[in-house]
Amino acid sequence: MDQILTYTFIAGLLAATIRMSIPLIFGTLGELFNERSGVLNLGIEGIMTLGAMAAFVGTYLTGSLLVGVIAAIVCGMILSILMAFLTVTLGLSQHVSGIGVTFFGTGVSYYIYRLIVGTPKVPPIVDPFQVIRIPILSDIPLIGEAFFSQYLLVYIAFLSIPAAYWVLFKTSLGLKIRTCGENPAAADTMGVNVSGTRYLSLIIGGGLIGLGGAFLTIAQNNMFTFGTVAGRGWVCIALIVFANWKPGKVLLGALLFSLIDAFQLRLPMLGLHIPYQIFLMLPYLITIVMLVLVARKASYPAAMLKSYSREE
Amino acid sequence: MTTDQTAINLIKVDSLEARGIVKRFPGVLANDHIDFEVHAGEVHSLLGENGAGKSTLMKILYGMYQPDEGEILVNGKVVRIRSPLDAMSHGIGMVHQHFMLVPTLTVTENIALGLPSSRKVLLDLDVVARRIEELAAIYHLQINPKAPVWQLSVGEQQRVEILKVLYRGASVLILDEPTAVLTPQEVDGLFKTLHKMVAQGHALVFISHKLWEVMALSNRVTVLHTGRMVGELPIEEADERKLASMMVGRDFLMRVDHPEVEMGEVHLELKGIRALGESGLESLKGVDLRIRSGEILGLAGVSGNGQRDLAEVIAGLRPPTAGEVFMEGVDVTGWTPAKLLEHGLSYIPEARMVDGTVGDFSVSENLIMKDHTYPPYADGIFMNFKNIAKESKRLVETFDIKTPSIATPIKNLSGGNIQKLILAREISRGPRVLVAAQPTRGLDIRATEYVRRRITEQREKGVTTLLISEDLDEILSLSDRIAVIFEGEIMGVVDRDDATFENLGLMMGGRKMETEE
Numbered sequence: 001m002d003q004i005l006t007y008t009f010i011a012g013l014l015a016a017t018i019r020m021s022i023p024l025i026f027g028t029l030g031e032l033f034n035e036r037s038g039v040l041n042l043g044i045e046g047i048m049t050l051g052a053m054a055a056f057v058g059t060y061l062t063g064s065l066l067v068g069v070i071a072a073i074v075c076g077m078i079l080s081i082l083m084a085f086l087t088v089t090l091g092l093s094q095h096v097s098g099i100g101v102t103f104f105g106t107g108v109s110y111y112i113y114r115l116i117v118g119t120p121k122v123p124p125i126v127d128p129f130q131v132i133r134i135p136i137l138s139d140i141p142l143i144g145e146a147f148f149s150q151y152l153l154v155y156i157a158f159l160s161i162p163a164a165y166w167v168l169f170k171t172s173l174g175l176k177i178r179t180c181g182e183n184p185a186a187a188d189t190m191g192v193n194v195s196g197t198r199y200l201s202l203i204i205g206g207g208l209i210g211l212g213g214a215f216l217t218i219a220q221n222n223m224f225t226f227g228t229v230a231g232r233g234w235v236c237i238a239l240i241v242f243a244n245w246k247p248g249k250v251l252l253g254a255l256l257f258s259l260i261d262a263f264q265l266r267l268p269m270l271g272l273h274i275p276y277q278i279f280l281m282l283p284y285l286i287t288i289v290m291l292v293l294v295a296r297k298a299s300y301p302a303a304m305l306k307s308y309s310r311e312e
Numbered sequence: 313m314t315t316d317q318t319a320i321n322l323i324k325v326d327s328l329e330a331r332g333i334v335k336r337f338p339g340v341l342a343n344d345h346i347d348f349e350v351h352a353g354e355v356h357s358l359l360g361e362n363g364a365g366k367s368t369l370m371k372i373l374y375g376m377y378q379p380d381e382g383e384i385l386v387n388g389k390v391v392r393i394r395s396p397l398d399a400m401s402h403g404i405g406m407v408h409q410h411f412m413l414v415p416t417l418t419v420t421e422n423i424a425l426g427l428p429s430s431r432k433v434l435l436d437l438d439v440v441a442r443r444i445e446e447l448a449a450i451y452h453l454q455i456n457p458k459a460p461v462w463q464l465s466v467g468e469q470q471r472v473e474i475l476k477v478l479y480r481g482a483s484v485l486i487l488d489e490p491t492a493v494l495t496p497q498e499v500d501g502l503f504k505t506l507h508k509m510v511a512q513g514h515a516l517v518f519i520s521h522k523l524w525e526v527m528a529l530s531n532r533v534t535v536l537h538t539g540r541m542v543g544e545l546p547i548e549e550a551d552e553r554k555l556a557s558m559m560v561g562r563d564f565l566m567r568v569d570h571p572e573v574e575m576g577e578v579h580l581e582l583k584g585i586r587a588l589g590e591s592g593l594e595s596l597k598g599v600d601l602r603i604r605s606g607e608i609l610g611l612a613g614v615s616g617n618g619q620r621d622l623a624e625v626i627a628g629l630r631p632p633t634a635g636e637v638f639m640e641g642v643d644v645t646g647w648t649p650a651k652l653l654e655h656g657l658s659y660i661p662e663a664r665m666v667d668g669t670v671g672d673f674s675v676s677e678n679l680i681m682k683d684h685t686y687p688p689y690a691d692g693i694f695m696n697f698k699n700i701a702k703e704s705k706r707l708v709e710t711f712d713i714k715t716p717s718i719a720t721p722i723k724n725l726s727g728g729n730i731q732k733l734i735l736a737r738e739i740s741r742g743p744r745v746l747v748a749a750q751p752t753r754g755l756d757i758r759a760t761e762y763v764r765r766r767i768t769e770q771r772e773k774g775v776t777t778l779l780i781s782e783d784l785d786e787i788l789s790l791s792d793r794i795a796v797i798f799e800g801e802i803m804g805v806v807d808r809d810d811a812t813f814e815n816l817g818l819m820m821g822g823r824k825m826e827t828e829e
Contacts, residue, residue, distance in 0.1 A: 171433045172424075179414050179425050186412035189376070190426040190476070191397035299416075310376055 007142070013262055014146035018154060019220055021258035023048070023229075025157045026212030027236035028243065028250045029164045030076075030205035035240060036168060037201035038181040038303040042098025043083045044209055045233030046105020051076045051213025053109035056224035057116055059126045068126075068218050069153075069211065076210020077203045079105050084202040088195050091307035102233070110226055128222040129153060151219040153211070158251075160208070165247040177201050181301035184308035194308050209233075238287050241298050260286055323403030325483040325515060326387050327351045328373070333382035335368050342368040343379070344539045350484065355506070355516045357526040359559055360536035361756045366519050367409075369536075370486045373517075374406045375399040405482025407473045409489045415462035419455055420444060423476050440479075447478055450512075452505050466614060467498040474505065485509065486517045491525055495614055496817030503529060521559070523552040535559055559757075570768065570789070570808075576605035577640075579776035580626070580745050585635035587625050595621045597800040598635070601778070605744070608767070608777040609805075610791030612784060614820055618800035619780045620662060623749045626778070627659040628652045639745055653682055658743030660734055662750040662780070664727075668734045671723030675715050676704035678722050679737050711736035712762070728759030735766055746770055749780040764790055784816060798822045 027048055034041040041047075051072035058064075058071030079101060086097035117124055129151040138148040168174040176197050179187040184194045212232070217224045235257060243249035264279040329349040335342045343365045350356040360366045371377045373384065375393040383390050386402045393399050399406070413422050424440045441457040448455055453471040461469060470490060477485055487506075491499045506516060506529065520526050526533055533550055535542040535558040542558045580603040589595030595618045603609045613619055624630035626637060628649040636645045639655060647655070661667035669678045680689045680700055688699040704718040713732045715725055722730055731751065738746065748767060752760040768790060770777060781787050787794055788811060795805040796819035804825030806815065819825055 170435055172427075172429050172435055173433065175417075175421060175425055175435060179417070182414040182416055183412065186414055186422075187425065189374075189396050189406065189408065189412045191395070191400055192426040302416075 009266070011142055011145045013259075013266060014142065015149070016262035016265070017255060017259045018146050018150060019258075020262055021254040022154055022157045022215045022220070023212040023232050024236060024239060024254040024257060025161065025250065026208050026215065027233060028239045028254060029160060029247065030208030030212065031236050031240050032164065032168075032243075032245060032247060032250060033177065033201045033205035033208070034080075035304055036181045036245060036301055037177045037198045038184060038301060038306060038308075039083070039087055039198055039202060040094045040098065040237075040305055041080070041083055041101075041202065041205065041209075042095060042237070043079065043101025043105060044098075044236055045229060045231070046102035046109075047076050047079045047083075047206055047209045048213040048216075048233045049109045049229045050079055050105045051210030052217045052228050053113050053213075053224055054210070055214030056126060056217040057113065059218050060124060061116070063127075065127075065129060065218055069214055072210040072214035073207040074210075076206040076208070076213070078206075080202040080206025080209075081199070083206070084199045087307060088198045088202075091309060094305050094307075113224060123223050123225065125222040126218060129219040151215075153215050153219050157215075161247050161251050168247065173197075173200075178301075180308075181303055184303050184306070188308070188310060209236075212236075235284075235287065238291055241295050242287075242290055244294070244298055245301065256290075257283055257287060321481050322483050322513075323401070323481040325352065325403040327385070328404065328484050328515065329385040329388075330369070330373060331383050331385065333369060333372060333384075334380045335365075335372060335377060336380050341539050343372070345382070346536070346539075346541055347544075348534055350515045350517050352483065352513050352515045353510055354531040355510060355518050355529050357518045357520060357530035357533040358536065359520060359523075359526055359533055359555060361521060361559060364536040364559075365539040366536055367488060368539075370406065370488060370517065370519060373399070374404060374486060400480050400482065403482055404484045404486070405477030405480060406486040407470070407477055407488065407490055409492060411469050411473055413461045413469060413472060416460065418458055418460050419464075419472050419475075420457045422461055422472060423457075423479050427480070444475060444479065447475055451475075451478065451508050452501070466493050466616070467495070467501070470494070470498075470502070471505075483513065484515045484517070486519070488519045489521070490518075491520065491522065493615060495821045496813055497821050499525070523555050526555065527552060571772070573606045573771055575607050575792075576774060578602045578638075579605045579640050580778065581638040582622075582626070583636045583638070585622070585625055585632050585637070587621050587630055587632045589618070589621050594633070595800050596625065596632070599797070599800070599802055601795060601802065601805075603776050603778060605774045605776050606771055607792045608771050608779050608790055610787035610794045611778060611780045611797055612787045612794055612816055612820060613782070613797040615782050617797050619782075619797060620749065621800075622797070623659070623661065623747050623778075623780055626747050627657065627661075653741075656742075656744035658738035658741055658746045660738055660746070660748040660751050662753065664730055664734055665723075669722055669730060672721050674719045675708065675713070675722055675725075675733065676700055676718040678733060679704050679707055679718075682737060683741060707736040707740055710740075711766075728755045731755055731759065731763060735763060739766060739770060743770075743775060746775050746777045747780070748777065750782065751779070752781075752783065752786060760786075784813065787816075796820055796825075 027044060031041055031044055054075040055068040055072035059068030083097060083101050086092045087094050131149055132152055134148040138144040168177060176187065176192050179192065180194050180197045188194050213229065216228050239250065239253040239257065242253040261283040264282045267279045268276050327349060331347055333343050333346045346369055348369065358366045368377065372379050375395045375398050384393055385391065391402060393402065420437050420441045423444060424435060424437060429436045430439055444457045453475055455468060455471050455475065461472065490502060494502060509516060518529055527547065527550065530547050532544060532546050533555065534544040535555060537559065582599050582601045585596050585599040586594060587596040599622060601609065611619060621630055625632050628647050632645065636643055638644065639657065644652060644655065665671060683689055684695065689696055701718060708715060708718060711732045713736065714729050722733060751767065752763050755763065764786065767777065767779065779790055791808055793805055793807055794811050794816065796803045796816060798820065799822065803819035803823065815825065
């Protein structure tokens, strides 16, 4: 107990929590756009993997982090267009299409990585994003370390939450997206282009998910390994139910999950005689418990999983 | 008139005309060279049975379908309407039969959807709300713009639909069976609004199959039958009989015999039934009903007032939270559906494709669904296919089910034939208690007549029948007594001879009546 209550332990835990929540925030916000427009995007895991790979390879080849970030966003968007083509244009099952996109995205990422990097004994690394210390604020004890001494992408992630809220609830586009997710027939009769709106939502979401992947390889780490994403996409799918499709609660869910995850990483250091696999299970176990408690009251977008075509 | 101009910029249309419209769907000629026109300041009604092609024609005018032949003219000029957006830009608006609203959004959000905002990308909901209030005042369409749509009554939701169209400056309004879901009092209110619109120079297309409404409202009427035009006539030359015979293609008077029947004991009794609905809120709040053998009790009411839940409670599909159900004096509360079926209950559910049948199963499989574990359909754990085929063929013949074979998946059958199949299954079981929910909804006039006749026959056999229907004509022509349900409570029970549109209408709108029983 004494070890847990030390200043360094808590400061480290908080900073790690924030860092680990970033891919989840980007991923869940991306998925939020998809689902609010009526498309469940199970391709998220593959899109995030592609984003992680593209960011690494882009930076590795050019030495520019900006190129890496742009590559991740663009690749995420492109793979989302495939998802949109399958589910919106062809009207195929969203479940099957999404799982297909995940396998495709993962496979293609590994393939391109091998093509470009080959199989060296020591995996190559890039110079990742450096911590930006915000003057004065970063000197606040505890909080300063966690919140104001972080990578650029962390600040962007936190700003993108109010931005997503603003787009979805304060703009005409947001109203169109939400209506397509609730009642596409109503949107259509009001002159809204349902297919176009869903494509756009998937593309916006794909960019955000790709960016979440980028954080893993060029900020939090400096390399791409197979299994980098490690199920974070699936966690986003669960978080969005926990968040009840509201941007503000996405933050809460992502922080909660990351706190538990960061905590379990530190448990073995305390010298407890428990197999570490038990700790690894902890965040997922708690996710399941939270979903059991929350999901029964979840209010899904009414038209999610439903394709729309006019003459039928 | 200054308020009118600030409220909306009407897209002025003097005439809308469709010429020689042809629309084919796989296997169906939905519109066969239809001509139709409507002018500013008039109501032109479109009359026809289900499947006559009314909705298809209107969806073509509104750009939701593209015609295979023919042209559309606005103010005498040929236009192409490729989408609802095109239609709206030509001043054409549609009030859909199934409301196109998003329940989780507010009235204002529903109306603002897809409109350019005065603040560019930002929503201007306060501006929209103010204009809605101005419009509402002009057209007698009182509404709270800030209310979420799920809180509104059906009548109020319809007002939102109409406001949506008016807000976009439509001068031609297509109203697709707007009275189908309203109480008689709400219909009066709607008519007042429609009269106001005509006075303001709107052109209205009124789609209906209710003759008296067409007579009361229109200047002209066009009758369609199986996709073809039967004729167009000014209302002065029309009367209900004439329109009815044009509509069904023969002289027709809807009448089902209602002979005197000896009534027996109370065979279905509900005592203080309470239950939760789909949304988890209480949808039945203490329902008491007593039905005798040989009696049909009609349960009238606007849809969504607990009818479906009540039928499910009796059929054992929904557990009541309080109260008891007695069948032939036995307390059957909490029995499983299987046990109730064995005890002589038959149930015709309102969602015939969802609860009544399995679309991918064959005619014979659907016919034996409830009794497939008993002889003659089963020998122990095996099915007796010879007996199943024999009995299926007999039922198909007796009940006049039109199907290529008994092995045809029933999703390929028409709605009327599927309903006949359900009827065949439920009646051939020899029930003692029958619950029939919306048994003729969506059927054409011939199938309707057939189903109603079959149900009245059961009455003569001493069956106890609860008939749940939103169709007042049906309730009035079949029932011995009529109960009205409103928000999960029985508003009153009247004998068939004491029932009028007026007293039923008042009860459907939530007025409790003192009735002796």
